[in-house]
Amino acid sequence: MRLGLPQWAGTLAVKAAVFITVMCCALAALLGVLVHVSVTNQTVGQARELALSRLEDATAAFEAGDALRRGVAVDPPELPDSLRELAVAGERGTMVAEYRGRPTMWAAGPADGSRALAVEVDYSQQARTIEGLDRAILWSSGLAIGATLLVGAFAVTRVTRRLHATARVARRISGGDLDARVDDPRTKDPTRPQDEVAAVAAALDSMASSLQSKLLAEQRFTADVAHELRTPLTGLHAAAELLPAGRPTELVRDRVAALRTLTEDLLEISRLDTGRERSELDTEPLAALAERVVRASGTETEVVVVRDVVVETDRRRLERVLGNLVANAHKHGRGPVSLTVDGPVVTVRDHGVGYPEYLVAHGPQRFRTEGGAKGHGLGLTIALGQAEVLGARLTFANAADGGAVATLELR
Incomplete structure (x- = not known):
């Protein structure tokens, strides 16, 4: 209060x-x-x-x-x-x-x-x-x-006002707005007396600039690698289709398909990282869309409709989010897997060992694994990025009786 x-x-x-x-x-x-x-x-x-x-x-x-x-x-x-x-x-x-x-x-x-x-x-x-x-x-x-x-309150509030502005910029940076800067006028005018608040503001601006440069370099690297891989993978895919039928050919085609999927995921992540993706809104019955996603996944996933609702959303992006969540539940969890629609809230749950602690605490991280366990790949990272484009909130948790629970709240 x-x-x-x-x-x-x-x-x-x-x-x-x-x-x-x-x-x-x-x-x-x-x-x-x-x-x-x-x-x-x-x-x-x-x-x-x-x-x-x-x-x-x-x-x-x-x-x-x-x-x-x-x-x-x-x-x-x-x-x-x-x-x-x-x-x-x-x-x-x-x-x-x-x-x-x-x-x-x-x-x-x-x-x-x-x-x-x-x-x-x-x-x-x-x-x-x-x-x-x-x-x-x-x-x-x-x-x-x-x-x-x-007089004391005036002097103190001048300092606290600057501290509040610095904290607000720090929260914007932690929220992903790497263009945010404090721009304290004292840091730009060496003739003015410098104080601790100005030092903190200058350090925060410097940190944000450095972090932004590194992330931009990482995004460019990811996009460049994905683009460069597309051409040889297309040729490799064509060559694999010409191989004679047999078990070795199936293995080659399977690995080529996995590489193509990974390349497309990298390209999608690079587009999401730019922050320029925009959703194309349309009205969709949420229960019907969920059932369509489950059918397209080809998995044994139970669809539970507690309360259906018509939402205004980008159908393609929402299908991508739910499809990735269902695929991740089957790939990294255990059955039974259920998808529950309760108004604008969609929950995907499995009955496996649950999400790693780092994922629950900090969200999905690309290619991260712990203790030799199999990582969660890029699917959850893409789901989280697409949910942000939709303006939805995607959270990850573990059920008390075991299993991973992903909850998507549409707004």
Whole structure:
């Protein structure tokens, strides 16, 4: 689930945004606490010095027998108990407490040994100053976090957008589009600063160009070999027809026919590799087409029609796909072989040892064999290529109770 993020966003952008936010909040909290503590200590210190100065003057006046000024009293009932006990014990001290609904700085000291002389100083202005400072810290921290997050998100999304474009091109290349390129402008302008994303894009473009060159060379080689073989094989076929009847002649004709089939398969693969093959669409009842393919194969294949459907497809190419699947099931599997039509899905199944693991995982690969076993030739490769031309999806799997299962999903 992408949680409504735009296409260029992803977990990297989310993680970066969360990291930036957490770091900004931590930094803002640290700075806010430091400023709050520093200013509060300074403000409280100034108020304490003022209160102690007034207490000293009041003590001198009390000892001289002068009248006490306003805000000075002996044992006032509002004096905090802890401060009263400190003064009675012969010490001087200060404390901030609520008095008449407003914050007050109290200063107290000993009066005559058993009583406390107390001075009250209005602390409202200092308290409002600290509260205003705290609000300013919160607002400025919020604005700083928001601005930093926006700038950080802009910078991160520029990187993630480029990474997303590179990943999209990589997926296109893995899907067979070897013309896809990232074309990052940084890789073409040496005056611009190069970063890791540009290095990855340049490496991907270089890899795609190299891979495309090798595949084109392989395709040209396959096509050239197939074309060059056609002429001598035609002459060889004609010569084989002139041989006298007998077992050796049958063997020669059989091998010549196999070579001609292999040459035609190579030519068909070379045409499919070019990517220029186009289907000629027509409407066909799928069940009737499947039965026609089985009859043409000359094999004992059971046709099961669960649900017939009329499909718009290229009849010749579809017959080629199904014919190759049926032929492969009989050649490399064991009977019984069945072809099942269930709507636009056609399944060909045998009861042999199943497909090799590499084929199930990665699809058919030309001429590949494993462990000395007989390979699957070019039939499945051609079936897969023709299915792609049809816009169909051909998958290979092994049944739980044994046997190979090829599933063709027409669209």
